[in-house]
Amino acid sequence: EVARSQGIDPARLVFMPRLPHPQYLARYRHADLFLDTHPYNAHTTASDALWAGCPVLTAPGATFAARVAGSLNHHLGLDGMNVADDAAFVATAIGLGNDPAALAAVRGRLADARHTSGLCDMAGFASDFAALLRDLSNR
Structure with missing residues (x-):
């Protein structure tokens, strides 16, 4: 009734x-765009959407809780x-809903970024984290 x-x-x-x-992430292939909430923005769900290739539109706010999705987009x-x-x-x-070419361009930039951004470099993160742990254990 509220929707109606x-x-x-x-x-x-x-x-x-x-x-x-894995099936949860696969759902994002069916979405054109993730519309973030305000003033409390998505955190893990925005990360999941981006990881799955679905762009996130957000209006970052003044608090940490309102800036996570924006930070992910930035990186x-x-x-x-x-x-x-x-x-x-x-x-x-x-x-974006009325311009498939513009939406495709955003999705393309996201796909490219997933291959070049440190945000998505799990092997690099694991290597850096392991090196940090080795360094700490040697102290």
């Missing part, structure tokens, strides 16, 4: 059951997906 009262066809809302992590070189306010959020979401 806001002009949203409830049939467009899909609530999915919990799945094992992936997707600062254009961090908007200043609600009006820019709506305009950007509609713009």
